Amino acid sequence: xxxxxxxxxxxxxxxxxxxxxxxxxxxxxxxxxxxxxxxxxxxxxxxxxxxxxxxxxxxxxxxxxxxxxxxxxxxxxxxxxxxxxxxxxxxxxxxxxxxxxxxxxxxxxxxxxxxxxxxxxxxxxxxxxxxxxxxxxxxxxxxxxxxxxxxxxxxxxxxxxxxxxxxxxxxxxxxxxxxxxxxxxxxxxxxxxxxxxxxxxxxxxxxxxxxxxxxxxxxxxxxxxxxxxxxxxxxxxxxxxxxxxxxxxxxxxxxxxxxxxxxxxxxxxxxxxxxxxxxxxxxxxxxxxxxxxxxxxxxxxxxxxxxxxxxxxxxxxxxxxxxxxxxxxxxxxxxxxxxxxxxxxxxxxxxxxxxxxxxxxxxxxxxxxxxxxxxxxxxxxxxxxxxxxxxxxxxxxxxxxxxxxxxxxxxxxxxxxxxxxxxxxxxxxxxxxxxxxxxxxxxxxxxxxxxxxxxxxxxxxxxxxxxxxxxxxxxxxxxxxxxxxxxxxxxxxxxxxxxxxxxxxxxxxxxxxxxxxxxxxxxxxxxxxxxxxxxxxxxxxxxxxxxxxxxxxxxxxxxxxxxxxxxxxxxxx
Numbered sequence: 001x002x003x004x005x006x007x008x009x010x011x012x013x014x015x016x017x018x019x020x021x022x023x024x025x026x027x028x029x030x031x032x033x034x035x036x037x038x039x040x041x042x043x044x045x046x047x048x049x050x051x052x053x054x055x056x057x058x059x060x061x062x063x064x065x066x067x068x069x070x071x072x073x074x075x076x077x078x079x080x081x082x083x084x085x086x087x088x089x090x091x092x093x094x095x096x097x098x099x100x101x102x103x104x105x106x107x108x109x110x111x112x113x114x115x116x117x118x119x120x121x122x123x124x125x126x127x128x129x130x131x132x133x134x135x136x137x138x139x140x141x142x143x144x145x146x147x148x149x150x151x152x153x154x155x156x157x158x159x160x161x162x163x164x165x166x167x168x169x170x171x172x173x174x175x176x177x178x179x180x181x182x183x184x185x186x187x188x189x190x191x192x193x194x195x196x197x198x199x200x201x202x203x204x205x206x207x208x209x210x211x212x213x214x215x216x217x218x219x220x221x222x223x224x225x226x227x228x229x230x231x232x233x234x235x236x237x238x239x240x241x242x243x244x245x246x247x248x249x250x251x252x253x254x255x256x257x258x259x260x261x262x263x264x265x266x267x268x269x270x271x272x273x274x275x276x277x278x279x280x281x282x283x284x285x286x287x288x289x290x291x292x293x294x295x296x297x298x299x300x301x302x303x304x305x306x307x308x309x310x311x312x313x314x315x316x317x318x319x320x321x322x323x324x325x326x327x328x329x330x331x332x333x334x335x336x337x338x339x340x341x342x343x344x345x346x347x348x349x350x351x352x353x354x355x356x357x358x359x360x361x362x363x364x365x366x367x368x369x370x371x372x373x374x375x376x377x378x379x380x381x382x383x384x385x386x387x388x389x390x391x392x393x394x395x396x397x398x399x400x401x402x403x404x405x406x407x408x409x410x411x412x413x414x415x416x417x418x419x420x421x422x423x424x425x426x427x428x429x430x431x432x433x434x435x436x437x438x439x440x441x442x443x444x445x446x447x448x449x450x451x452x453x454x455x456x457x458x459x460x461x462x463x464x465x466x467x468x469x470x471x472x473x474x475x476x477x478x479x480x481x482x483x484x485x486x487x488x489x490x491x492x493x494x495x496x497x498x499x500x501x502x503x504x505x506x507x508x509x510x511x512x513x514x515x516x517x518x519x520x521x522x523x524x525x526x527x528x529x530x531x532x533x534x535x536x537x538x539x540x541x542x543x544x545x546x547x548x549x550x551x552x553x554x555x556x557x558x559x560x561x562x563x564x565x566x567x568x569x570x571x572x573x
Contacts, residue, residue: 056080140505200469483520526556
């Protein structure tokens, strides 16, 4: 229970808390005052008080936007008195020395690792030591419990909801709260197995890692990546065969020092052979024409044939023509004979030239064959180097394919194992959940009682075990106003306070900011305040409510509670 909040600065108005029901009113500035024109003045006042409470309960002082980081508070100290488990504590925390928690009242049974400040004449501890002590005192969780999960700071934030977004969902104290914290805290409050929450978180993180690894591969870290294992198997096999074939070529490759010189000679020989071949064709064609010409060369028509032609034509053939024709025929015979002799001579020469060309072609072909034999059985150093480069490239591509296959195997295996572990964990968590039926039913009954008091209708608290862990949900039947989410938080927080008292480990106080009444019908606000008063007395815990006076539904209170509410106002800001 909280007893008081004080400061070393006299301008700070001490806050003295009472047992049971407490009200802190925050008056809105009048329109005539200067503060009326300052934005969020009343919010700043309430937030400051909440910040101071959290500050004295071990929060870090590096929260952005905290009023406690203001230069105007330099030299200030805040004192918090509280009792827990029958023990009284008084702690001091200085704004300028936020890492030291000074303990002015510490029961002797607590053997803490304290240090002494001679200036202040007080013992002090570190924030971590202080939070560990409060975790054990307030919630009964020792250092060995679930690797300090959840922490004191996480758990206490449900009993002193500081952020406005902490009133939007009963199971979260902040929108920035992580899933592990959400599951761990509510598992503790509802007497579920916190270890399962941690295990579900680890499996979820493993799934994220697998997905991140898979997305990294897809984004191009591995070229041409495929998640089809059968395609990868085929690709690995093809690349391996290509590597082996090229390896054989390299192993049998012989480098000749004069490879390119021999290649040049072979090319020259080939060119000469082509020239000789072309010349041979031309000479053979010429020989064929000469031989045909020799066959066609004849004396031609005789004198008797001419005489007959004349007679048939009816022309007189004079004998004087015979002498002239004999001279012409003889001249023609001499001319043909000379031409035949010339053609025979040319034919003879052509045949000799053709034979020479053929022999030359044979010699050139034989010489070239020797060069080609060397070229076929040897290679150039440059060619060998190129083969080596190709081989290295093929080996690299083969290793890449193998690496891809191994990564796919790894991802597939990890996904399968993670799925199996998740299903096994869901089964184990459900078994444990069913074994805690009586505890679960108690929580469901208490939430239903709270909602029926406000809305005269049932409220349903559901808890399910899914692949991602515990799934919590609240529902209020027949309630339609926009302030329902806040009233779910209200009913759930009262449930936490009551379960904590039954567990005998609880902060024994619950603080609500006026945010919890935003958008709520005045009738429900009145019933909520009366329920808080009723529960705080029956259960024996301290309820502290911050509210604006102009939102207090006085007309909706019953007559006895009007007086009770007025008497419960401990401070007006």
